Amino acid sequence: MGDLLEFLARGLVEDPEAVVVTEVEEVEGELILELEVPMPAASTYLKAMDRKRFAFALVGVAAARSSEGTRLALAGMAPIPWLLESEEALDEATPLPGNAYKLEIARALIHRALAGVGS
Numbered sequence: 001m002g003d004l005l006e007f008l009a010r011g012l013v014e015d016p017e018a019v020v021v022t023e024v025e026e027v028e029g030e031l032i033l034e035l036e037v038p039m040p041a042a043s044t045y046l047k048a049m050d051r052k053r054f055a056f057a058l059v060g061v062a063a064a065r066s067s068e069g070t071r072l073a074l075a076g077m078a079p080i081p082w083l084l085e086s087e088e089a090l091d092e093a094t095p096l097p098g099n100a101y102k103l104e105i106a107r108a109l110i111h112r113a114l115a116g117v118g119s
Contacts, residue, residue, distance in 0.1 A: 040064040042117040046109045047075075059105045063113035070119040072110060077102055087114060 043064040047057035060075035072084040077095055084090060087110050095103060 040066045044113050044116040046113050048105045048109060059102050059109060061106060061109040061113045063117045065117040065119055070117060074106055077106060
């Protein structure tokens with residue numbers, strides 16, 4: 001369980017030791033029922049979507065500011081969310097075929113998200 005928890009925590013917070021598992025139940029392996037993650041000082045989630053055509057976000061951006069800095073994550077650009085080290089990290093991104101137009105949408109959302117969390 002420790003390996004799984006460390007893997008999950010590494011993507012969520014700077015200090016994986018700050019994550020506390022309060023309840024675990026074994027059901028054909030291990031199942032995490034509750035996970036406590038330190039509250040960020042500020043956070044936001046923004047999404048761009050075509051409400052007339054889809055019920056899901058084309059691009060989503062999450063930003064969380066803590067004492068360690070601001071963390072960014074993108075959804076909708078690839079099969080799994082992208083964790084970005086900085087706003088500039090998007091410049092090195094290689095989107096999936098047919099998703100290049102989402103880079104400009106992501107840039108705008110990242111800029112708004114960073115302003116929203118005070119970074």
